[in-house]
Amino acid sequence: MNNLPLLFCGIFFTLAFSFTGIVLSSHLQFGNLTLSTEELEDDGDGNLVMVDGDPMYPRLEGGVALQGKQVYIEMGCIYCHSQQLRRESHGADMDRGWGPRASVARDYITQKRVLLGTMRTGPDLTNVGGRLQGDAGRDWHHKHLYNPQITSKGSIMPPFAFLYTLQKIDGDPSVNAISIPADSEYALEPGYEIVPTRRAVALVEYLLSLKIDYSLPEAPILD
Amino acid sequence: MPVENYIDLLPVILLGIVFFGSAVAMIFWSARRGQLRDFDDQAKVIFTHEEPEGEISDHFPDK
Amino acid sequence: MSQAPKNVAPTTPYSSADASIRAELSEIDASLRVSSLFFITSAIFWLMAGTILALIAAIKLHEPSFAAGSELTTFGRIRSAHMNAMALGFGNNMIFAVCTWIMARLCRTPIRHGGLLLIAGSFWNLGLTVGIAGIIKGDITSVEWLEIPKYATPLLAISYVLIGVWGIMAFRFRKGEHVYVSQWYFLGALFWFPWLYIVAQVMIIWAPAQGVVQSVTNWWFAHNYLGLWLTPMALGTAYYLIPKVLGRPIYSYYLSVLGFWSLAIFYNWAGVHHLIGGPVPVWLLSAGIVASVMMVIPVIVVAINHHMTLIGSRLNWWKSPTLRFVVFGAVNYTLVSIIGSTMALRTVNMTTHFTHFTVGHAHHGVYAFFAMIMFGGVYYMMPRVLNREWPSASLIRVHFWMCALGILLMVFALQICGWIQGTQMNDAINYPDFLQIVKSTRPYMIIRSISGVMLMVGHLAFGLNFFWMLFSAGAHRVQQEGPTLLISKKEGSKT
Numbered sequence: 001m002n003n004l005p006l007l008f009c010g011i012f013f014t015l016a017f018s019f020t021g022i023v024l025s026s027h028l029q030f031g032n033l034t035l036s037t038e039e040l041e042d043d044g045d046g047n048l049v050m051v052d053g054d055p056m057y058p059r060l061e062g063g064v065a066l067q068g069k070q071v072y073i074e075m076g077c078i079y080c081h082s083q084q085l086r087r088e089s090h091g092a093d094m095d096r097g098w099g100p101r102a103s104v105a106r107d108y109i110t111q112k113r114v115l116l117g118t119m120r121t122g123p124d125l126t127n128v129g130g131r132l133q134g135d136a137g138r139d140w141h142h143k144h145l146y147n148p149q150i151t152s153k154g155s156i157m158p159p160f161a162f163l164y165t166l167q168k169i170d171g172d173p174s175v176n177a178i179s180i181p182a183d184s185e186y187a188l189e190p191g192y193e194i195v196p197t198r199r200a201v202a203l204v205e206y207l208l209s210l211k212i213d214y215s216l217p218e219a220p221i222l223d
Numbered sequence: 224m225p226v227e228n229y230i231d232l233l234p235v236i237l238l239g240i241v242f243f244g245s246a247v248a249m250i251f252w253s254a255r256r257g258q259l260r261d262f263d264d265q266a267k268v269i270f271t272h273e274e275p276e277g278e279i280s281d282h283f284p285d286k
Numbered sequence: 287m288s289q290a291p292k293n294v295a296p297t298t299p300y301s302s303a304d305a306s307i308r309a310e311l312s313e314i315d316a317s318l319r320v321s322s323l324f325f326i327t328s329a330i331f332w333l334m335a336g337t338i339l340a341l342i343a344a345i346k347l348h349e350p351s352f353a354a355g356s357e358l359t360t361f362g363r364i365r366s367a368h369m370n371a372m373a374l375g376f377g378n379n380m381i382f383a384v385c386t387w388i389m390a391r392l393c394r395t396p397i398r399h400g401g402l403l404l405i406a407g408s409f410w411n412l413g414l415t416v417g418i419a420g421i422i423k424g425d426i427t428s429v430e431w432l433e434i435p436k437y438a439t440p441l442l443a444i445s446y447v448l449i450g451v452w453g454i455m456a457f458r459f460r461k462g463e464h465v466y467v468s469q470w471y472f473l474g475a476l477f478w479f480p481w482l483y484i485v486a487q488v489m490i491i492w493a494p495a496q497g498v499v500q501s502v503t504n505w506w507f508a509h510n511y512l513g514l515w516l517t518p519m520a521l522g523t524a525y526y527l528i529p530k531v532l533g534r535p536i537y538s539y540y541l542s543v544l545g546f547w548s549l550a551i552f553y554n555w556a557g558v559h560h561l562i563g564g565p566v567p568v569w570l571l572s573a574g575i576v577a578s579v580m581m582v583i584p585v586i587v588v589a590i591n592h593h594m595t596l597i598g599s600r601l602n603w604w605k606s607p608t609l610r611f612v613v614f615g616a617v618n619y620t621l622v623s624i625i626g627s628t629m630a631l632r633t634v635n636m637t638t639h640f641t642h643f644t645v646g647h648a649h650h651g652v653y654a655f656f657a658m659i660m661f662g663g664v665y666y667m668m669p670r671v672l673n674r675e676w677p678s679a680s681l682i683r684v685h686f687w688m689c690a691l692g693i694l695l696m697v698f699a700l701q702i703c704g705w706i707q708g709t710q711m712n713d714a715i716n717y718p719d720f721l722q723i724v725k726s727t728r729p730y731m732i733i734r735s736i737s738g739v740m741l742m743v744g745h746l747a748f749g750l751n752f753f754w755m756l757f758s759a760g761a762h763r764v765q766q767e768g769p770t771l772l773i774s775k776k777e778g779s780k781t
Contacts, residue, residue, distance in 0.1 A: 009245075009249055013242050013245065020235055020238055020239065021235065021239065028234075028235060029231050029232055
């Protein structure tokens with residue numbers, strides 16, 4: 001074991017081996033998946049295949065939601081929230097109603113930065129936009145981000161009140177003001193209101209956009 | 224539809240076999256050159272006349 | 287004692303009667319004085335910064351309103367700043383100090399190109415300061431273990447490469463025929479790391495690969511940060527210090543060869559076990575699981591080697607400040623690795639994944655194993671480099687007890703917490719409300735903060751002792767009765 005070339009070759013090959021086996025083969029095998037069409041059909045052998053048509057899913061990133069993703073990244077949300085659903089028999093992700101199906105590699109192909117996450121101090125968010133939708137969902141997210149205790153008493157999520165502005169009501173209340181019930185212990189002084197900043201709006205739009213509501217050939221949503 | 228296409232992995236698998244073969248060849252080569260002999264002498268190269276074998280070189284003061 | 291011990295082959299430069307061939311250890315030590323002081327001082331600075339950040343993050347996990355007024359101190363950023371300050375700031379500066387010193391000693395030549403080390407070190411600390419400021423400011427990438435923003439990473443990459451070049455040059459100009467086991471580990475790590483780092487940066491940040499290929503690359507890198515960087519550096523240090531302090535060769539040199547190569551082969555496949563249950567092909571996960579289980583081989587081999595060297599030395603390891611830390615680290619290496627292999631099994635992982643169990647495991651590996659061995663290395667190295675004694679043995683004891691008990695408390699608390707959390711998370715019938723799970727972790731989070739305070743006390747003792755030694759020039763010159771016995775030049779020295 002005194003021979004430098006020998007030692008060096010060994011050192012080189014061991015890492016080359018895992019680099020090829022893990023990184024390169026991943027890239028070759030599922031580094032070039034394509035979008036799926038909206039409709040899928042049975043090929044007769046019980047397999048679903050894509051039919052001709054425009055590629056639809058997963059949806060492309062963009063707009064305000066993409067700006068919101070940047071806020072999600074900047075705030076380090078990933079360190080407490082995962083974005084991956086485990087299959088039926090492996091953990092209780094499906095039983096918790098976190099999503100309609102397990103997530104698969106193709107679900108992430110449109111994302112420039114993949115935020116799988118490996119910690120669930122808080123719940124999984126892969127399909128949070130499917131769980132909390134529309135204006136009710138938007139309202140819930142704003143209250144929860146402003147102060148998690150309002151919606152989830154006892155939560156250890158940090159408040160993101162710095163993404164909101166406390167201001168005096170001038171004339172009519174703002175339309176986008178957050179609705180904190182007047183009898184809540186977190187109610188504001190009369191005459192004041194909380195409005196989201198642009199970043200808070202974007203972040204909530206991003207959360208609303210996180211949805212698994214489409215089937216993929218390898219991962220159909222079963223009714 | 225199976226997504227995982229193993230044909231794509233063929234070059235990688237071949238490369239792996241080549242790596243493995245060269246590793247085995249290297250072991251034979253080094254054994255032939257006597258690299259794998261007299262191991263226990265090598266374990267003593269850390270001792271010198273300044274810090275020789277058989278002497279403890281670090282301890283708390285009162286022990 | 288100028289005569290060579292009989293059992294050393296007479297051709298080694300250490301024992302040669304010809305002074306021009308023989309390189310004195312003290313001469314080698316002196317040649318590294320400037321760079322090692324620079325690195326250890328930086329390491330201690332990062333250690334303090336990292337500990338404070340850790341405490342803030344820990345408190346936030348049971349008092350979420352603590353320091354929540356500004357986005358600069360929100361949990362995600364503080365936690366990531368802590369992790370980078372510790373792993374990259376403290377960890378790497380320690381490695382640069384301790385491992386280059388051992389490398390130079392084993393190459394038996396006063397170092398050349400010490401300036402290269404200093405340049406690399408300056409790049410490193412500059413890049414890291416910019417990077418961590420960037421994380422706090424909001425340029426965090428949210429890629430685990432690669433949070434440093436894009437504009438700071440090239441500096442870090444240059445620094446890695448320079449250190450690697452230095453290592454190869456030191457090795458190239460070595461004297462003597464034999465290459466000791468520590469050198470294999472160091473050379474391996476010095477070569478592996480830049481490769482890992484650059485591939486991960488390119489495939490995730492600079493030219494992102496498609497979809498979850500990023501995640502696979504991410505965990506290939508992140509696990510190898512521990513497996514192919516911190517672990518070999520700490521194991522190499524232990525392989526040097528245990529026999530060196532006890533004055534008896536390692537139990538079986540043959541086993542150390544087996545241990546090194548099995549680690550090199552298996553460890554770098556293990557990382558994908560962080561994605562078990564995730565959206566990646568099953569064969570990839572299986573490969574990661576198999577490799578994680580195979581890690582039992584190098585771990586048992588290293589355990590036999592380290593622990594058998596100690597057996598029969600009575601309690602001499604306990605009487606040495608250095609070995610007390612190193613042996614604590616070595617025992618925890620065995621423990622953490624066995625736990626890690628178990629955690630990679632699918633059924634166990636189903637519970638431990640996504641919980642504080644993993645966080646506890648990470649601290650167990652990086653702190654109880656790696657950091658403790660590095661502390662031991664500093665205790666051995668500094669008196670030799672500075673030619674001064676450690677001023678206070680009591681501070682060393684405080685450091686040891688606070689850190690050893692603190693980290694064990696933290697690992698226990700987090701792993702019990704994680705197991706409860708995981709069990710409840712997988713039981714949607716009895717725990718349908720996620721908030722119940724969050725609330726059941728809270729008591730353990732408080733214990734974790736307490737353990738953090740203990741570690742802080744230990745680190746303060748360490749820092750105090752170090753700067754006391756550094757600045758009290760002349761007051762603690764080497765004496766035979768000092769806190770750490772230095773060079774046994776004289777006849778009748780301690781046994």
